[in-house]
Amino acid sequence: MLEEKYTPINLENTNFFKPLKLSSSITLQHRGVMAPLTRLRNKSGNILDQSTNYLEEEDWKGFIAEPANKTGEKERGLVEEYYHQRSQKKGTLIIIEGTIISSRFGGYDEVPAIFDGSQIESLFKVTKAIHANESYAIVQIVGLGRQADPSILKRDGFSFVSSSANYVAKNDIRNLKQKALESENPLRALTHEEIEDVKTDFIKAAKNSLKAGADGVEIHCANGYLLNQFLDKKVNQRSDEYGTQSFENRSRLFLEIYDELAAEIGSEKIAVRFSPFNTMGDMTGYEDNSDTIAFYSYLYEQFEKRRLNGSGPLYISLIEPRTDEMDVEAQEPDVSNDFIFDKFNGNVIKAGNILLDGAYTKKTISQNDRTLIAFGRYFISNPDLIERLQNSLPINKYDRDTFYTRDHRGYIDYPYYKQK
Ligand code: PHB
8 A cells, every 4th residue: 555645756866865985884875774663573582583484374475476576585584584675775774673782771572682692693684684685784772771661670680770760750651650669670770880781781782783793783872761861861860970960971871881882893883873852751852952952962072073083973863853643742843953963074864754755855865965864664664665765656655553563464565666
């Protein structure tokens, strides 16, 4: 089914299909990126599901019998097949879904993690498939903090922790506070010693991602997860050097992780993600624009300094303050992430409800020669999204009901474009 809200855009005279050298080892052929997307196709043990049971299903056999659905002859594991399809356009940057750094900073059973051998092995299949298409794989690494499920942490013998003992108050749709109290795992602030554990685990997860064949990692500092809980002045009430007394203190943990990791693996392999204006996870975001803009300006300046010293990030990825059907409380329409361009001269990825607005897509990609656009929902429903954009073709609609179902349906069976 085609998306009737979308009018094909002509991107020919924009930077979109102009190659971009991101680092010494990454040259993209276009600026359309696959955004990190949680899909819950995992086996127990936080391992990406690479089973091949789907090959025996009649609906799958019907799918591959259609020549337009050119996924190749090879039999692949489930998650391997999904990423294979979406990296088929040579020189595509694929950001692999949020991957948990360690059990103690995890707390979801159904997402991938990267702290043990089987997790690495399973991820390796994905990076191999992406590389076979001459595309590139970045792994998004994340600690959950106060957005974890406290009962899972309790089951595994870990505390429910954040920068401070402040529960998600607004929009606690998952009832985390109640769960914490019921499972007798009340939220508490990380000790100074445990902050060292956060650093250790991020660094280990990044190295494991490289072992799994990734071209780099994206440190997830957005959407109200653990590192975002240190940046945010509402959540973070610490009085030590990781506290809220200054911008420097708020960003200390994050920058320490970045710098230590850069010293070990090189900054060309490290990207970062922020969602400055979002309130997901009860972050301050657009509720205090002057703090948000001042704080993130400071942070971008820190990255610009590093860039000028030869230790800048691969890119900074920003989630747009643009409303979509998931966040119906409109964010202030007059705020923009664009102040980053006055502070930071490296590569920037923007994501968040961009594609349906053709004029905005064109404006975004044309504003300078270092902007990329990440697509989420339409990369789910269009394995050949980039070809469709290149040829100004219509796109498939997505089915939200199968975003988080566990099998191959709504995952690897979205049709490729079929010439009439
Ligand atoms: C996110 O929405 O950013 C997200 C969701 C689930 C994860 C990690 C990140 O495990």
